[in-house]
Amino acid sequence: MPLYEISHITPLSPSQKDALAASITQIHSHLFTTPSLFVNVRFTDISRQDVYVGGRKNAQTSSSHTIIAGREVGFELPPAGGDKAWLVENAASFRRLADEGDEDFMELVREMEGREDLY
Structure with a gap:
């Protein structure tokens, strides 16, 4: 199953994350002809990382x-x-x-x- 990892510094609101995840899922599932259920998107706030x-x-x-x-x-x-x-x-x-x-x-x-x- 595909996993898209989004690392961000700028805070993202839940609605922004929802929109990004929905768009990524739609693009992947149509491009690769796969069910949306197989597409995973993970958001990681890296603002406190080295x-x-x-x-x-x-x-x-x-x-x-x-x-x-x-x-x-x-x-x-x-x-x-x-x-x-x-x-x-x-x-x-x-x-x-x-x-x-x-x-x-x-x-x-x-x-x-x-x-x-x-x-």
Whole structure:
């Protein structure tokens, strides 16, 4: 039986969980032609768990978390497969943030400069 695990930081209301579980179940059962009864969905609030980003321990609610920090300074995340173009497009802004002392962006710039496949 399929098990979909939803790990979330942002609190989800019971009605939000109900809607997500119903949608996932409907998609799976129709895509794979299986009874809805076989589809399991589990929600786990991970807001109090240790999370590592880029191999380093990082507080999920911290403004230094790269994804959260990126959103806070106006960067939208790239679509799947669009990472390299997104890095090139935003390189100057990432360097500026790194020069201002943001440790996550300093690490991002170091990695961009050290990997030909990224930049």
